[in-house]
Amino acid sequence: MTQTLLLTRPVPQAGREILEGAGVTLRLAVEDPESLPSRESLERGIQGADAVLSLLTESIDEELLRVAPGLRGVANMAVGLDNVDVAAATVLGIPVSNTPGILTETTADLAFALLLVVARRIPRADRYTRAGHFRAWGPELFVGLDLGPGADGRAKTLGIVGFGRIGQAVARRAVGFGMRVLAHDPGHRERVEKDPVARWAELDELLAGSDFVSLHVPLYAGTRHLIGPAELGRMQRTAILVNTSRGPVVDERALVEALRAGRIAGAGLDVYEDEPALAPGLVELENTVLLPHVGSASRSTRDGMARAAAENALAHLRGERAPSCVNPEVYESEAYRLRVTRR
Numbered sequence: 001m002t003q004t005l006l007l008t009r010p011v012p013q014a015g016r017e018i019l020e021g022a023g024v025t026l027r028l029a030v031e032d033p034e035s036l037p038s039r040e041s042l043e044r045g046i047q048g049a050d051a052v053l054s055l056l057t058e059s060i061d062e063e064l065l066r067v068a069p070g071l072r073g074v075a076n077m078a079v080g081l082d083n084v085d086v087a088a089a090t091v092l093g094i095p096v097s098n099t100p101g102i103l104t105e106t107t108a109d110l111a112f113a114l115l116l117v118v119a120r121r122i123p124r125a126d127r128y129t130r131a132g133h134f135r136a137w138g139p140e141l142f143v144g145l146d147l148g149p150g151a152d153g154r155a156k157t158l159g160i161v162g163f164g165r166i167g168q169a170v171a172r173r174a175v176g177f178g179m180r181v182l183a184h185d186p187g188h189r190e191r192v193e194k195d196p197v198a199r200w201a202e203l204d205e206l207l208a209g210s211d212f213v214s215l216h217v218p219l220y221a222g223t224r225h226l227i228g229p230a231e232l233g234r235m236q237r238t239a240i241l242v243n244t245s246r247g248p249v250v251d252e253r254a255l256v257e258a259l260r261a262g263r264i265a266g267a268g269l270d271v272y273e274d275e276p277a278l279a280p281g282l283v284e285l286e287n288t289v290l291l292p293h294v295g296s297a298s299r300s301t302r303d304g305m306a307r308a309a310a311e312n313a314l315a316h317l318r319g320e321r322a323p324s325c326v327n328p329e330v331y332e333s334e335a336y337r338l339r340v341t342r343r
Contacts, residue, residue: 003317006049008037008058011077015053015306022314029058043067051316053309056080057275062088070342073316077309079103080246081326082219090327093335097312097322101165102304103296108169110295111214111244114268115158118240118289119212120144145238145265147212148177155180159210160198161226162217162245163191170214171197182206186222207234212242219246227251232258240266244295247272252279259285270295 004025010033019026029037029045036057037045046052046068054060056078062085065071073095076084081098089096117123125142128134149155158174160167163185171181175197183198184206185191192200203226207213213235217223227241228251235241241264243250252273258264266287272278275293282288296302308324315322319340321331330336 003050004048005313005317006045006052008042008045008052008054008060009033011053011055011309012303012306014303015077015310018307018310019053019313024314024317046071051075051313053077053313054084056083058083060084060089062092065089065092065094070339072319072339073097073313073322075309075313075316075322077305080218082246086327090330090333091335093330093333093337093339095316095322095325095330095336096327097309097316097324098326099305099308099312100324102308103301104165104169106298106301107166107244107295108173110270110291110297111166111170111216111242112173114242114244114270114289114291115147115212115214115240118242118266118268118287119147123289124286145211145240147179156211157182157209159184159201159206159213161185161203161206161213161215163188163195163198164216164218166244167214167216168195168198170216171195182210186217186226203231204234207231208236210239211236212240214242215245215249217245217249219248224248225251227255229254229258232263235264237263238265240264240268242268244270247275252282255279256281256285259287 002023002025004027005019006027006029008029027045027049029041042058042064046064049068050070051073053075060074060083065088071094074084074089076098079098079100084096086096121142121144147156155178157180160170160181160183163183174181181198182201183192184201184203189200192198217226226249232254255267256279259267268289270291271293312322312324
């Protein structure tokens with residue numbers, strides 16, 4: 001019997017080839033890759049589906065999961081799982097998988113790129129040159145900040161909040177710039193203390209002592225608005241904030257006010273609190289660089305994520321343990337047994 005997989009949105013061809021090669025019937029909730037599916041299209045698409053391959057842009061909540069009593073699994077094409085109600089899925093007997101490890105280096109590259117382009121005011125300088133304004137070099141033309149020691153010889157400090165795979169990869173890059181690294185990871189101090197590069201710091205100490213702050217925590221209740229008005233107020237006026245984790249980790253309205261008032265020097269953002277909408281006033285600020293959630297956007301990485309998600313989805317469909325299942329205890333449950341035996 002042919003099985004049906006719901007794709008909440010189109011995925012790279014590298015993943016589709018694996019699924020089509022396995023003879024899976026693919027059902028799309030929305031065909032335009034730049035459009036989000038409506039709630040109605042998700043509910044309609046999941047009915048009768050045997051599994052779901054979701055992107056981080058879709059909420060796979062308990063209500064949606066209950067629409068499909070024969071659903072065998074959710075394959076999320078992302079590392080973060082804030083869009084999937086894993087607890088509800090576990091109770092319902094539904095394995096959930098993600099794509100860890102694949103995007104680590106690519107996202108770390110982008111975080112460091114944001115540090116550089118904000119510090120050196122590169123987008124503004126590019127626009128200035130393209131507009132034909134560059135007529136003579138001058139010693140005050142687009143003066144920015146150093147990441148390395150610079151002429152004064154002072155090692156700059158990078159504060160990393162969230163020290164999982166990506167945070168550690170960013171710390172490795174900081175070594176090449178001669179930076180000191182402070183790190184804070186809620187609930188995982190041992191990760192930092194074992195690292196040869198970083199030194200543990202409480203969040204307040206890290207914010208006050210860092211020239212640059214890069215965020216890499218997952219989104220959950222304890223990290224929502226982790227960086228708010230008080231935290232922004234503890235940062236140095238010359239500091240730059242970079243967020244490539246999840247938008248709601250930062251109180252975006254508070255960030256706009258801090259940037260507008262000069263309480264911090266700049267920000268580089270790849271994610272947003274109400275993505276894709278931006279907080280009022282953010283786009284008008286010249287001391288920001290704003291990207292459309294492209295942290296993992298290299299060809300090899302996106303293809304690798306699509307392949308991993310496809311392999312996870314096939315395992316779900318076959319009633320096998322998915323390679324990257326985040327709730328493996330579900331396989332021992334009666335609820336799961338009933339799902340995989342239902343026809």
